[in-house]
Amino acid sequence: MRLDKYLKVARIIKRRTVAKEACDKGRVFVNGSTAKAGTEVEIGxxxxxxxxxxxxxxxxxxxxxxxxxxxxxxxxxxIE
Structure with a gap:
C-alpha cells in the first residue's frame, strides 16, 4: 500500500493530500530513510x-x- 494512503487509512494523518504534502516536504521516514508518498509500506x-x-x-x-x-x-x- 502507498505510504500516503496508509497514513490516511490508519488515521495517523486525516487527509491523503496532507499526508502527500508531508512526504514531499521530507517529514516522513520509513525505516530511517526519507520516503515519498508512493513508497510501498509493508508490515513491520x-x-x-x-x-x-x-x-x-x-x-x-x-x-x-x-x-x-x-x-x-x-x-x-x-514506539517510545
Whole structure:
C-alpha cells in the first residue's frame, strides 16, 4: 500500500493530500530513510512522522484497504 494512503487509512494523518504534502516536504521516514508518498509500506516497517518539533514513531502491524474508525488503531503500534 502507498505510504500516503496508509497514513490516511490508519488515521495517523486525516487527509491523503496532507499526508502527500508531508512526504514531499521530507517529514516522513520509513525505516530511517526519507520516503515519498508512493513508497510501498509493508508490515513491520517503522515510520517516523515529524509534526512540528515532536516526532511520532510507529510500527506497521496491519495493512488493510478499508477499516472502521475503531479498528484503525490496530494498524500500527506506537514506539517510545
Amino acid at each position: 516497517d517503522k515510520l517516523e512522522i515529524h509534526f512540528g518539533d515532536r516526532p511520532l514513531k510507529v510500527e506497521v502491524t496491519q495493512i488493510s484497504e478499508h477499516v472502521k474508525k475503531e479498528e484503525a488503531k490496530e494498524m500500527f503500534r506506537l
